[in-house]
Amino acid sequence: MSQQPLVELHGVYRSFExxxxxxxxxxxxxxxxxxxxxxxLVGESGCGKTTTGKIIASLxxxxxxxxxxxxxxxxxxxxxERSLIRRQMQLVHQDPFAxxxxxxxxxxxxxxxxxxxxxxxxxxxxxxxxxxxLTLVDLTPPGDIVNKFPHQLSGxxxxxxxxxxxLTVNPKLIVADEAVSMVDVSIRIGIxxxxxxxxxxxxxxxxxxxHDLALAKYFAWEGRIAVMxxxxxxxxxxxQDIIANPxxxxxxxxxxxxxxxxxxxxxxxQPIPLRSDEIPxxxxxxxxxxxxxxxxFYQPGVCDVSVPRLAQAPGYAQDTACIPLTTGExxxxxxx
Amino acid sequence: xxxxxxxxxxxxMSYLAARGRVRAVxxxxxxxxxxxxxxIIGESGCGKSSLNLTLIxxxxxxxxIESGQLLYTKRDGQQLDILQLSKKGLQKFLWSEISMVxxxxxNALNPVIRISDMVYDTGKAHGLSKAESxxxxxxxxxxxxxxxxxxxxxxxxxxxxxxxQRVLLALALLLRPQVVIMDEPTTAVDILTQRSILEVLKELxxxxxxxxxxxxxxxxxxxxxxxxxATMYAGEIVEIGPVYEVFYHPRHAYTLSLLDAAPRLxxxxxxxxxxxxxxxxxxxxxxxxxxxxRCRLATDICAHTVPPIxxxxxxxxxxxHHHQIVRKEREEVIxx
Ligand SMILES: Nc1ncnc2c1ncn2[C@@H]1O[C@H](COP(=O)(O)OP(=O)(O)OP(=O)(O)O)[C@@H](O)[C@H]1O
Ligand SMILES: Nc1ncnc2c1ncn2[C@@H]1O[C@H](COP(=O)(O)OP(=O)(O)OP(=O)(O)O)[C@@H](O)[C@H]1O
Ligand code: SF4
Ligand SMILES: [Mg+2]
Ligand SMILES: [Mg+2]
Numbered sequence: 001m002s003q004q005p006l007v008e009l010h011g012v013y014r015s016f017e018x019x020x021x022x023x024x025x026x027x028x029x030x031x032x033x034x035x036x037x038x039x040x041l042v043g044e045s046g047c048g049k050t051t052t053g054k055i056i057a058s059l060x061x062x063x064x065x066x067x068x069x070x071x072x073x074x075x076x077x078x079x080x081e082r083s084l085i086r087r088q089m090q091l092v093h094q095d096p097f098a099x100x101x102x103x104x105x106x107x108x109x110x111x112x113x114x115x116x117x118x119x120x121x122x123x124x125x126x127x128x129x130x131x132x133x134l135t136l137v138d139l140t141p142p143g144d145i146v147n148k149f150p151h152q153l154s155g156x157x158x159x160x161x162x163x164x165x166x167l168t169v170n171p172k173l174i175v176a177d178e179a180v181s182m183v184d185v186s187i188r189i190g191i192x193x194x195x196x197x198x199x200x201x202x203x204x205x206x207x208x209x210x211h212d213l214a215l216a217k218y219f220a221w222e223g224r225i226a227v228m229x230x231x232x233x234x235x236x237x238x239x240q241d242i243i244a245n246p247x248x249x250x251x252x253x254x255x256x257x258x259x260x261x262x263x264x265x266x267x268x269x270q271p272i273p274l275r276s277d278e279i280p281x282x283x284x285x286x287x288x289x290x291x292x293x294x295x296x297f298y299q300p301g302v303c304d305v306s307v308p309r310l311a312q313a314p315g316y317a318q319d320t321a322c323i324p325l326t327t328g329e330x331x332x333x334x335x336x
Numbered sequence: 337x338x339x340x341x342x343x344x345x346x347x348x349m350s351y352l353a354a355r356g357r358v359r360a361v362x363x364x365x366x367x368x369x370x371x372x373x374x375x376i377i378g379e380s381g382c383g384k385s386s387l388n389l390t391l392i393x394x395x396x397x398x399x400x401i402e403s404g405q406l407l408y409t410k411r412d413g414q415q416l417d418i419l420q421l422s423k424k425g426l427q428k429f430l431w432s433e434i435s436m437v438x439x440x441x442x443n444a445l446n447p448v449i450r451i452s453d454m455v456y457d458t459g460k461a462h463g464l465s466k467a468e469s470x471x472x473x474x475x476x477x478x479x480x481x482x483x484x485x486x487x488x489x490x491x492x493x494x495x496x497x498x499x500x501q502r503v504l505l506a507l508a509l510l511l512r513p514q515v516v517i518m519d520e521p522t523t524a525v526d527i528l529t530q531r532s533i534l535e536v537l538k539e540l541x542x543x544x545x546x547x548x549x550x551x552x553x554x555x556x557x558x559x560x561x562x563x564x565x566a567t568m569y570a571g572e573i574v575e576i577g578p579v580y581e582v583f584y585h586p587r588h589a590y591t592l593s594l595l596d597a598a599p600r601l602x603x604x605x606x607x608x609x610x611x612x613x614x615x616x617x618x619x620x621x622x623x624x625x626x627x628x629x630r631c632r633l634a635t636d637i638c639a640h641t642v643p644p645i646x647x648x649x650x651x652x653x654x655x656x657h658h659h660q661i662v663r664k665e666r667e668e669v670i671x672x
Contacts, residue, residue, distance in 0.1 A: 044526040044527065044528065045526050154614045156614070184379045184380050184553065184614075185379070185553055185554070185555070185594075185597060185598065186379050186593065186594060186597050186610060186611040187597075187610050187611060187614070188597070188610070189597050189599075189608045189609060189610040190610030190612070191610075193610070211526065211527065213527065213601055214556070214598075214599040214600060214601040215599055217599065217601050218599035218606060218608065221605050240604075243601065243602070243604075253528065254527055254528065255601065255602075257527050257528055257530070257531035258527055258556070258601045259530075259534070259554075259556035259557050259559065259560040260556050260559065260560075260600045260601060260602060260603075261555040261556040261559050261583075261595070261598035261599070261600050262556075262559055262583065262600055262603075263559045263560070263579050263580055263583050263584075264580075265559075265600065265602065265603070266556060266559050266560040267560065269602075271531055271535070274528065277498060277528070277529070277532050278496070279496075
């Protein structure tokens with residue numbers, strides 16, 4: 001991927017203040033998002049997926065580090081360019097019910113950004129564009145939908161409306177944050193296929209945030225996955241490489257823990273047990289590798305001393321942040 | 337197979353709503369055997385929770401049980417109909433014979449009451465002395481891999497989500513019921529937490545040999561822990577059979593569609609399909625097979641004739657006009 005990334009995160013840190021305590025939420029994030037790619041962020045609750053997504057979409061600033069959009073810092077653009085770039089990054093939320101104004105019709109919800117950003121000229125064009133957008137997200141016939149209110153639609157239809165709204169401003173990148181987590185399993189696939197089609201049609205990049213690994217694998221099969229743990233990326237690479245040959249002990253544990261919708265397959269799996277079930281608090285992140293208190297391959301005196309950096313380990317195509325692996329050692333179970 | 341513990345016969349229940357009767361449970365019949373885990377799968381709104389609540393008679397006042405029998409066989413062989421129990425009889429029956437772990441159980445624990453008091457209260461209502469209750473609880477906490485003394489003295493908010501879930505599991509087993517009903521016990525928990533709950537559950541089941549009625553829209557969990565799968569659609573059980581039969585040789589078009597929509601993590605590239613439309617109105621459900629409007633195999637007969645119940649291999653019960661096509665299609669998929 002030698003092309004110019006849409007977004008680059010270089011050594012990004014982000015923290016929040018809560019009751020005078022500083023909570024480090026993201027640490028030393030290095031991540032590029034390329035045009036037209038699918039990038040999945042996975043990891044357990046609280047690991048920083050949404051925060052990363054918001055920084056990518058320029059909805060949140062980094063506390064430290066550099067974020068580049070089309071190769072330059074936001075500050076290097078003038079006001080007009082900044083607003084254009086902001087518009088090119090759209091976020092689709094998990095809960096369309098919360099993000100769609102209940103008092104507005106679907107037509108108004110889509111019309112508002114079109115008018116505000118002067119994407120259309122005149123009423124006829126506005127109407128035509130709304131019709132077109134609804135058709136793009138398979139809400140047809142559009143005439144049945146435009147005058148409805150969000151509560152008159154099913155969860156899946158509402159999520160299609162939020163995607164249509166994101167498309168009003170001709171984005172280059174969509175951050176879909178748990179965008180199908182609240183819709184039924186049976187209709188998720190339809191929305192994901194639609195997202196893929198839109199991506200092809202408009203050359204979109206999609207950052208797909210999920211805690212569902214099977215879904216990540218399905219959606220990003222031709223793309224990349226970044227696995228996060230306690231505010232850091234612990235493994236990143238092509239989905240196919242990571243699924244077939246996970247490197248980081250945390251990734252291995254996650255993949256081995258996921259039940260499969262296939263009785264033989266799931267009963268044959270051997271979950272890798274961790275040394276502890278407890279997820280450390282962000283205010284007390286363990287020293288060295290943050291995963292070391294739970295890691296089944298922990299090496300005392302090594303893993304708890306220095307912070308592992310993302311690098312390619314021998315035998316793996318993807319990058320991983322695990323000291324023994326990147327120094328070319330075999331992982332051995334702790335205590336043997 | 338072993339003895340039948342709970343035999344549900346022709347159970348129907350509806351809610352009274354402004355527009356009419358919501359037929360949430362419609363002529364449901366099945367047997368639950370000693371030590372068996374039965375998973376009920378189906379989309380949101382198909383009536384899974386309603387069925388559960390009917391079995392333990394914990395329905396809101398707007399609900400009416402219209403017909404059916406819930407024949408329960410105690411350990412000493414005595415048989416009773418849950419629907420005939422007096423209010424007092426029901427109170428004694430719940431927890432000691434059938435207990436439950438609810439959907440979103442994280443909120444089910446009263447935040448101002450210590451775990452120990454919950455244990456004492458539950459025990460006391462069923463004639464256990466404080467000492468007996470305590471001993472049982474500590475023993476169960478150990479079994480669900482919690483630190484018994486710490487948890488016993490704790491308030492719910494001092495415990496993590498996964499720990500609370502395990503406390504609820506232990507509490508449900510306090511009086512050694514024969515049946516535990518679980519409604520989505522692992523939704524909203526992380527992968528590794530879900531894994532440890534599943535492992536604990538399997539261990540407990542081996543050791544204490546209770547039956548489980550497991551409600552979930554997650555096919556993967558059902559594939560992993562169920563002996564028997566029941567597919568529910570629009571208030572009815574449309575297919576029920578041994579887990580391997582239902583997954584590898586389904587005979588209902590709806591089950592087939594659910595399987596077609598479920599990604600599997602370790603299966604490489606997959607061709608998946610959504611189910612079009614959304615579940616039907618339960619006040620005025622469609623005629624014929626209730627799934628016909630969304631079914632890609634539907635023909636004329638499906639639109640006006642209710643499919644007959646057919647039984648294959650003694651324990652695989654289905655009502656689908658096109659069960660032969662379903663079986664053939666799935667076999668082709670499996671072979672390819
Ligand atoms: N505005 C904020 N103020 C204080 N803390 C915050 C804020 N936003 C996020 N956090 C904290 O940062 C951590 C990471 O949050 P984030 O929402 O990025 O996680 P996530 O990976 O998206 O989790 P989930 O899977 O639950 O959505 C959490 O501990 C969260 O409580
Ligand atoms: N108290 C109630 N009054 C009226 N209708 C109800 C009530 N509770 C549930 N329903 C309706 O009954 C039907 C079945 O709902 P139920 O909660 O049993 O489904 P479910 O399969 O458990 O769904 P989910 O997967 O979302 O939990 C739905 O149409 C629902 O709207
Ligand atoms: S660095 Fe050490 S503790 Fe961290 S994942 Fe690798 S082996 Fe485990
Ligand atoms: Mg999030
Ligand atoms: Mg339910």
